[in-house]
Amino acid sequence: MPAYSDKVMDHFKNPRNVGEIENADGVGEVGNPICGDMMTFYIKVEGDRLKDIKFKTFGCGAAIAVSSMTSEMGMGKTMEEAMLITPQGVADELGGLPKVKFHCSNLGADALHLAIDDYRKKNNLPPLVHGEQAHHDEETDDQSWDTAVDVVEP
Amino acid sequence: MPDIYMDHISANPVLPEVKQAMLPYLEERVGNPSSLHKWGQAARDDVEAAREKVAALIGADPSEIIFTSCGTESNNLAVKGLALANEKKGKHILCSAVEHTSVLSSAKALKRFGFETELVPVDRLGRVAPEDVQKRIRPDTVLVSVMQANNEIGTIEPIAEISKVTKERGVLFHTDAVASAGNIPVNVKTLGADALSLSANQFYGPPGAAALWLRQGTRLTPLLDGGFQEDNRRAGLENFPAVIGMGKAAELALADMPHRMVYLQNLRDKMIQVIPSIVPHTVQTGHPSERLPGHASFCIGFIEGEGMLLWLDDSGIAASSVSACTSKALKTSHVLLATGMETALAQGSVVFSLGIKNTEDDVDYVFEGLPRIVDKLRKMSPTYAKFLKGVV
Structure with missing residues (x-):
């Protein structure tokens, strides 16, 4: 396991805003349990502000801490402001993430942005421009020692 | 602790x-x-x-x-x-x-x-x-x-x-x-x-x-x-x-093997019997009896292994996992996949490998802590929520 910062451990052990919102105004889901991490974000919108944010996360310590921090960073912001939250910004607020966790587990901003997209679509509002994304799907691992199982399948 | x-x-x-x-x-x-x-x-x-x-x-x-x-x-x-x-x-x-x-x-x-x-x-x-x-x-x-x-x-x-x-x-x-x-x-x-x-x-x-x-x-x-x-x-x-x-x-x-084996098998079998009964949606991995004397391994549904290890560590229990997130390569265990384990379930891997210093009390302590930890992680798990709603 990687060494996590105190801030990551705090958000992992005491995650803020865990849960679901009944009749949420927008829902965003990223990842899947097969790749190890999955996050679902729920938002409640009032005017153009995020009145409430809740999340559920399946994943490692980093994934849970990232979700918690993203929800805190987005809370009360306007949707435009929330779209500016980036994976790098979330990692910085957490006092850094282990390199190996940055791409695969840093999906909170994506999930929040998708929830905002969902809200805007439902309300016939024009979509907002997404900030920098984690590009988790493009990340490949080329460490050769791990390619052992790529030999001829039975 | x-x-x-x-x-x-x-x-x-x-x-x-x-x-x-x-x-x-x-x-x-x-x-x-x-x-x-x-x-x-x-x-x-x-x-x-x-x-x-x-x-x-x-x-x-x-x-x-x-x-x-x-x-x-x-x-x-x-x-x-x-x-x-x-x-x-x-x-x-x-x-x-x-x-x-x-x-x-x-x-x-x-x-x-x-x-x-x-x-x-x-x-x-x-x-x-x-x-x-x-x-x-x-x-x-x-x-x-x-x-x-x-x-x-x-x-x-x-x-x-x-x-x-x-x-x-x-x-x-x-x-x-x-x-x-x-x-x-x-x-x-x-x-x-x-x-x-x-x-x-x-x-x-x-x-x-x-x-x-x-x-x-x-x-x-x-x-x-x-x-x-x-x-x-x-x-x-x-x-x-x-x-x-x-x-x-x-x-x-060599001299101590018969004693060590009996001792560890007893603790192991207790874990293999009890853990799936106190943590629902848990499967034991590997062979039930043809297995290493101190080795008790499981896949626990709807949660991910690393979070479980961090919480176990926080409770004073050192265990291991072969989930994708705990591996340096971030790949699901080729061993679990070879046994036909579902990829999502494989992420809930946890391995308790016992040694001759472990005691019955240690095992009981795990029984006390593990359900609480799994519960905590499941409460924030979107896949568990879907399961409860009957979506999955």
């Missing part, structure tokens, strides 16, 4: 008697076992005494023991050394699908020398069927490698039955006994293999000492070029303090 270590498959404490045996070589004793002076000869004698003890642990002749630095080196030496020594005969290697990465990666590395590796499947319990080996042996097959016991799921393989097949077909057979040697009876005569890897730390010896047993008369291409140590099969200064510790650990393991 208690301090409960249940990760013996990763590393073991060195027994006090082992430390005592090593101490002279970390203090006043000096001498390269290859040197002619009395210091060197004393070290040589002690290394040879250790070789006899390690040989006795597995029913072998001392001349058949090659000391190495770790289990990974032993596996590399066996797979690469045996394949390369026999490349004129053919370039086809068979490995079980659940081998340790040091075996699989060694086989794969031989690709650049023209070798081809084929995996032999396992059943849901992780067992290799001898007939599955048999039907894959080709005229150009030079080596079969099947581990004696799996480190991730604990399953013990039918090595003696597989060796009947390899003998019949005249193919060399290596077994990786790193997880098993010193923990269950290992006798190279009854197992019938040609090479066997073992590692000191797995039976309370020091890290840095391991061995490859190689049947007398078996040709091997060395991996390290240099001096004539280890009968010209492994060049380099012997790590003699560790080797001497390995000898002591082997002697203790």
